[in-house]
Amino acid sequence: xxxxxxxxxxxxxxxxxxxxxxxxxxxxxxxxxxxxxxxxxxxxxxxxxxxxxxxxxxxxxxxxxxxxxxxxxxxxxxxxxxxxxxxxxxxxxxxxxxxxxxxxxxxxxxxxxxxxxxxxxxxxxxxxxxxxxxxxxxxx
Amino acid sequence: xxxxxxxxxxxxxxxxxxxxxxxxxxxxxxxxxxxxxxxxxxxxxxxxxxxxxxxxxxxxxxxxxxxxxxxxxxxxxxxxxxxxxxxxxxxxxxxxxxxxxxxxxxxxxxxxxxxxxxxxxxxxxxxxxxxxxxxxxxxxxxxx
Numbered sequence: 275x276x277x278x279x280x281x282x283x284x285x286x287x288x289x290x291x292x293x294x295x296x297x298x299x300x301x302x303x304x305x306x307x308x309x310x311x312x313x314x315x316x317x318x319x320x321x322x323x324x325x326x327x328x329x330x331x332x333x334x335x336x337x338x339x340x341x342x343x344x345x346x347x348x349x350x351x352x353x354x355x356x357x358x359x360x361x362x363x364x365x366x367x368x369x370x371x372x373x374x375x376x377x378x379x380x381x382x383x384x385x386x387x388x389x390x391x392x393x394x395x396x397x398x399x400x401x402x403x404x405x406x407x408x409x410x411x412x413x414x
Numbered sequence: 415x416x417x418x419x420x421x422x423x424x425x426x427x428x429x430x431x432x433x434x435x436x437x438x439x440x441x442x443x444x445x446x447x448x449x450x451x452x453x454x455x456x457x458x459x460x461x462x463x464x465x466x467x468x469x470x471x472x473x474x475x476x477x478x479x480x481x482x483x484x485x486x487x488x489x490x491x492x493x494x495x496x497x498x499x500x501x502x503x504x505x506x507x508x509x510x511x512x513x514x515x516x517x518x519x520x521x522x523x524x525x526x527x528x529x530x531x532x533x534x535x536x537x538x539x540x541x542x543x544x545x546x547x548x549x550x551x552x553x554x555x556x557x558x
Contacts, residue, residue: 290439290512290521292432299525306532310539317543324550371432380432384441391448398455402462409466 292380297372304368304383311362318354321347353397360390434521439513446513446524450506453499460495494538501531 508524
């Protein structure tokens with residue numbers, strides 16, 4: 275027996291358990307999250323196709339305009355891609371954790387959820403800063 | 415009574431099933447902190463956007479306020495955003511308190527809040543997808 279085994283056992287007894295009710299809620303959130311990620315990826319594809327079509331139609335607008343549109347769209351697409359990627363990873367790891375009762379996958383899924391919320395939070399801070407800057411120096 | 419005590423002890427010592435241990439409680443707590451921050455930032459963002467619209471020389475709100483359709487859409491959007499902000503804030507509060515105080519009930523409530531957030535946001539993303547699909551095929555038809 276390890277010297278600190280009784281303490282570990284006590285910590286285990288006191289720790290929060292993923293009960294049936296909590297598991298059902300987490301499973302539903304993961305299923306909806308995965309569906310949202312799939313729809314998000316499809317939406318991204320439609321946006322890329324729409325952009326391609328716009329560039330074909332307005333191809334005569336000049337290279338400066340097209341480069342600007344391409345760069346801003348690329349940044350937007352990459353951000354949305356990462357957002358749905360974090361969500362997809364959270365959902366798939368959570369479902370795997372619940373199905374196989376894997377403690378490791380549960381930790382990984384919470385890490386992905388943290389990354390997802392952190393990413394949205396940073397985007398919000400950036401948009402807030404842009405809003406304030408445009409209100410102060412721009413014409414809105 | 416002795417049987418009941420034994421059953422409870424057996425259940426407590428049962429090593430099967432998932433737990434919120436030291437490593438995943440840290441990740442969960444960080445996720446909860448960020449979700450609460452997003453809820454607060456959303457409220458600040460909306461308040462700031464409304465303030466800018468009110469003081470802007472272009473008078474966005476005055477122009478839009480007369481349209482009934484715009485007002486209905488604005489109220490519906492506010493209700494949806496309100497639900498999302500509420501569920502994010504409750505998830506953040508419940509999970510943080512659950513991890514800090516080892517509270518099983520709060521953990522279950524937090525998981526319920528996360529479920530509500532995912533359902534509402536998924537419906538919004540699906541509606542946005544239908545709308546972009548419609549406008550994409552509409553522009554293709556008009557350009558042909």
